Amino acid sequence: MTKQSTRNPLLTGMVSVAALLLVSCGEQGSGSSDGDMAAGQDNSVEAIHERVITLDTHVDIHEDMTFDPVYDPGTDTQQQVDLGKMEAGGLDSAFFIVYVGQDVRTPEGYAMAEVKARRKFSAIHRMTEHYPDRIGFANTPDEFDAIAASGRKVAAIGIENGYVIGKNLALIEEYYNMGARYMTLAHNGHNDICDSSGPSARLGDAEEEHGGVSEFGYQVIDEMNRVGMMVDISHVSIKCMLQATEYSKAPVIASHSGVWELSKHRRNLNDEQLKAVGAANGVVQIVGLDDFVKYYPAKQAELDALRADVAMAAGDADWDSGKHAASEQYKAGMEVLDAKYPPATVKDFVDHIDHAVKLIGIDHVGIVSDFDGGGGIQGWDSAAETMNVTAELVARGYSEEDIAKIWSGNTLALWRRVDAVAAGL
């Protein structure tokens, strides 16, 4: 679908003249029903980026968003995403994230996780209630399409970490009713649902706790299928990921992951996992997070050592980025590290997209930033730079139809498939 055009009338007029000329020359495609492919259309990167609906499936938020002027999305914030940056960069929509970090699995821990989750739900709804002319909230794919067609930005909600339900299955439907349309089964650290790809040393995790999905975890997946919440298999262990993907009655989403074959980070998906998502008719959202796109196993230890040195030179026991990151010693050290381990670029990022598309097909791959949650790469480090991704896809020969699928069509189609499964249960 296309959205309301904001191009200037002069340009639109020129396009129409060009279209007429082509028609008169008999060169128009034979009865194409796809308006996007009309002859004589402006096919510059800017025009394609303007026409396709761009969707970022993982943007973190602060719980004080809108309350605290520092996190007011209607102003020019220090965040990677705010409404102005979305408008400037042509980022049309996002799943804003109710993220709660893994903590202790006690009644008190569950209660606190629920409190934190509710604060973030409120923050996201405050944004759309506060700026109704600029962004609308979508509960369904049809609402999503309607808001996008009106020219406004679209907000949806994803939950990151099933820890927020504790042991209470009823919270899944409650969170659904608050707008959540996907939930990542686990985050860093195992929870009651399944094993994480990153066990937590602080919480005393063994490498594996459940051998994948727990008994409770299967009930969680059943309930998510029933209410129509997408099962997100990013962040979880390989076994959990494969078991959940096979078990779920609805196709799964990987809301923010990379390609293991290109970068050996434990958060990335290997080819077997990618194929499993494709075979299940799911979607893998490829994430523009530097460490996942270009992982250097030795880099973290060197970075930790540099930070320890800088902290020690300042007379402190521990690294404090607010206090130490501006020091000349740190900047010089980072220059050396960046030269040794070049940061990920948009080209490196699109290599991951290419790999996934070649392996599992154009209908099963999407784009995500993880902005304000660790995401960002050189060239796509805020919503304002979103067009650079489209430019690289165009440069690699992706058609507009394919770009539209990768940017949002695939995820919206998945959302509809998940709704259809729920309706049939």
Ligand SMILES: [Zn+2]
């Ligand atoms: Zn994450």
